[in-house]
Amino acid sequence: MGVGIQVERLNAFYGKTQALFDINITVQANHATALIGPSGCGKSTFIRCLNRMHETIPEARVEGAVRIGEFSVYNGTSATQLRRRVGMVFQKPNPFPTMSIYDNVAAGLKLNGFGNRKKLDEIVEKSLRSSALFEEVKDALHKKSGASLSGGQQQRLCIARALAVQPEVLLMDEPCSALDPISTGKIEELIFQLKEQYTIVIVTHNMQQAARVAEFTGFFLLGKMIEFDKTEKIFTNPSDKRTEDYVTGRFG
Amino acid sequence: MADAMTTPAITTIPPISWGRRAMDHLMTGVAVLTVVLVLLPLFAIFAYLVYKGIGSINIAFLTQLPKPVGEPGGGMANAIIGSGVILAIASLMGVPLGIGAGVFLSEYGRNRYGDAVRFVSDVLNGVPSIVIGIVAYGLVVIRQKHFSALAGGVALAIMMVPTIARTTEQMLLLVPQAIREAAFGLGVSRWRTTLSITLRTATSGIITGVMLAFARVAGETAPLLFTAFGNQYWNLDPNQPTSALSLQIYTYALSPFDDWHRQAWAGSAVRIVVRRGTLAGA
Amino acid sequence: MRTRFQQQMEELREKLLRMGGMAELAVDRACQAYTERDLHLCQLVLENESLINAAEREIDEMAFDILATQQPAAVDLRFILAVTKINADLERVGDQAVNIAERVMDMIELPTVELPVDIARMATAASAMVRRALESFVEGKAELAQAVLEMDHVVDRMRDEAFIVLVRSMNEQPQSTQQALDALLVARNLERVADHATNISEDVIFWVLGADVRHHAQTAAAAAQPAQDARDQ
Secondary structure: OOOOEEEEEEEEEEOOEEEEEEEEEEEOOOOEEEEEOOOOOOHHHHHHHHOOHHHHOOOEEEEEEEEEOOEEOOOOOOHHHHHHHEEEEOOOOOOOOOOEHHHHHHHHHHOOOOOOHHHHHHHHHHHHHHOOOHHHHHHHOOOOEHHHOOHHHHHHHHHHHHHHOOOOEEEEEOOOOOOOHHHHHHHHHHHHHHOOOOEEEEEOOOHHHHHHHOOEEEEEEOOEEEEEEEHHHHHHOOOOHHHHHHHOOOOO | OHHHHHOOOOOOOOOOOHHHHHHHHHHHHHHHHHHHHHHHHHHHHHHHHHHHHHOOOOHHHHHOOEOOOOOOOEOOHHHHHHHHHHHHHHHHHHHHHHHHHHHHHHHHOOOHHHHHHHHHHHHHHHOOHHHHHHHHHHHHHHHHOOOOHHHHHHHHHHHHHHHHHHHHHHHHHHOOHHHHHHHHHOOOOHHHHHHHHHHHHHHHHHHHHHHHHHHHHHOOOHHHHOOOEOOOOOOOOOOOOEOOHHHHHHHHHHOOOHHHHHHHHHHHHHHHHHHHHHHHHO | OOHHHHHHHHHHHHHHHHHHHHHHHHHHHHHHHHHHOOHHHHHHHHHHHHHHHHHHHHHHHHHHHHHHHHOOOHHHHHHHHHHHHHHHHHHHHHHHHHHHHHHHHHHHHOOOOOOOOOHHHHHHHHHHHHHHHHHHHHHOOHHHHHHHHHHHHHHHHHHHHHHHHHHHHHHHOHHHHHHHHHHHHHHHHHHHHHHHHHHHHHHHHHHHHOOOOHHHOOOHHHHHHHHHHHHHO
């Protein structure tokens, strides 16, 4: 089951440059929340603060508090522990090229010491089914390498890989921007189904996608969160003029 | 846009003038010529060696010990084996060290410390091989008070490390950051990512680097002069002076004996064929 | 940004305003024809009806086009939806003007009779409502639209009064029943015109504030408050 996310007074820095200013959000459990905004507005930085991927960049630092479910992200849990509970899917599909499909999906578990072969088989199949890829690859799980699939399939493979470690939250950073419309449609369908079990936060620069997929939408601009509300409100009658200008295409 | 509307519907692309085509052919010819000029000496050496040495390569050469001075016949069997032993020792020391250094440089060395290590590695690469031999002499031979294959191995290992480190670093840098991020996103620790994901992805490139380094040191003579020293007899004990193919060729070539010269040619031919093979494999 | 889109929206707006002008003119002419018993004006109204219908089709087509190709959101989306609705109401206003003109043409054949009802005043009110509604659209001001909503009660009362008075007249002076009936029908047509003007105002409020005030769900003032609060912050 998914859990909610609480962000309080989050500020993020790259060295001396401040990228996020005082962000406060509550993300609801078992819902999809979309983050929109023009390029460079900080939405990718924000999502990477949620699973501490932001720290992998040298000289990056964070102030403020993030809580996922009951535990605090920045005080206490180690980053690697945290990332096992928060899965991430990236903009460009990045399956491990030297591993087979099976090994790719199982990677998160195997590399963290999980060894039970039978259980692994089950989990791999379940994850591939969850990401609607199982039927397409079930005959070649060990034979085909992760990199030999099409773009849309690779992205679903990455989703299966993220799901295999059974996270509570799934973060998606523009997951469809490198894909064709049909693959995009399949993944949007997927997000709809995944909502029942996970909390999903999706960054997208495609506003119509945000409108289709998410119940809540947050609009970012220049590192600040301008408005956060139900998706219908943002797209039919937003409260802030800047949101309206962005959503109607007057800039960005 | 307007021009597209007003030009006639059918336009032909003018054919390339014969002058331009002639120039194209001329330049292609020049390029081919330069390649031939560069490769010619290489093939010439190769062909000459094989020609000179092929007659003397026989079973006796490959399986017998050198005969005492003055006696015809004999072979370089012990030198071939000895080279193998020395190279094995060198690889055992040099490869892990080199790969480790490469991993440090690419994953943790994107800073001033890394730059310092890179600088030292480049300097080491340029040190004349005989100087490295002297260093190994000082480090190992003087302590042990005798020559040994071990010392030879140390010298060659020192020479292998910079090459392996640099190619390993380059190959690791070629692994896209996205792959590492995927592993981090799954909650895999940094060292585990480097070991199981990054290194694994760069494996073929790293092997190439190792083989290149190996091929390079396999032919070195100078560092072995004061370390392995050479041996007329069978020796598999790494703590004793050991014969090596390059050393044996050196000794024989400088000698006044025709028979030894002949064997030197044979040895060189063997060496160059083996080396070609290693590089082709890399 | 999106210049083509902005141009299309501007064009749509102008088309609607032109149609609004035509509808307003038709109502004014029909009412004038009634007071002056002018056959020529009636004919003008009937002739121009086809122009109003053509405009309705054009506007609907254009709005449909923009929806399909430009994916408007928020205020732009509300604008397009409002335009399609106002479009329909304006066409009906034109229809009512035609009905009035036809009534007048009937009346002209009959002898003039003094009726205790001031159709002219009703006509002025209804016409003013249409004009104000279109103004609120031009200005994009919800307050102007709200004012029109309030005038509707007045016109409704006028129609009810006319009803009572004319029925009594028909009972007391049966020889002029025909004229009284005609006047009654004209009054009803004018009340319909006022209703359409009300609808147009509700659509303007929907566009400007994003609030649905139809069927008196809430007043525009109540709807405006949250948006105003947000802008004040």
